[in-house]
Amino acid sequence: MKDKNENGFHHLYDNYSGALYGVILRIVHSKEYTEEIIQDVFVKIWHSIAQYDSMKGRFYTWIINIARNTAIDYLKSKGFQNELKNQSLPDFVYNSKELSESDESSDFLGIKNVLKSLETDKQELIELAYYQGYTQNEISEKLKIPLGTVKTKMRNALMKLKNLLKDYQ
Numbered sequence: 001m002k003d004k005n006e007n008g009f010h011h012l013y014d015n016y017s018g019a020l021y022g023v024i025l026r027i028v029h030s031k032e033y034t035e036e037i038i039q040d041v042f043v044k045i046w047h048s049i050a051q052y053d054s055m056k057g058r059f060y061t062w063i064i065n066i067a068r069n070t071a072i073d074y075l076k077s078k079g080f081q082n083e084l085k086n087q088s089l090p091d092f093v094y095n096s097k098e099l100s101e102s103d104e105s106s107d108f109l110g111i112k113n114v115l116k117s118l119e120t121d122k123q124e125l126i127e128l129a130y131y132q133g134y135t136q137n138e139i140s141e142k143l144k145i146p147l148g149t150v151k152t153k154m155r156n157a158l159m160k161l162k163n164l165l166k167d168y169q
Helices: 006-028 031-051 059-076 078-086 089-102 111-115 120-131 136-143 147-168
Strands: none
Touching: 006 031, 006 059, 006 120, 031 059, 111 120, 111 147, 120 136, 120 147, 136 147
16 A cells, blocks of 8 residues: 555455445445545545554554544535535435444444443443544533543543453454
């Protein structure tokens, strides 16, 4: 990838597109939007591969963060917000139902089972931040708890998750 070799890109797409698709789908709740966003994600990865530093973290984590941030940026974009205003309610309800039926298939790593070993409040924080795309400020407002508490609990939850997932490395 760093040499801009197309075979590297094809390998990346073949091995990671499913996982990235699942992350984006959980945030945007629409297959149509997910397909748009995943294209942007792979373009971003291709253009910014030189910025990846293996000393700072795993490649998988780096690309998941790109996917997550791109999906969140898309949801907050003015174009998307205007599109939502013009979308009819039945279409939105249909897409939500379709998403709930396909949710389980996107969790091929079994993360849901790992999350169940966390305390309920920490599960909720992870769900809101990583699957629904909330920022820590938005979580604080939604749950009506101080931002510092959200940050502390999120850090503790991620540390515990890291410990639980160490066997997957």
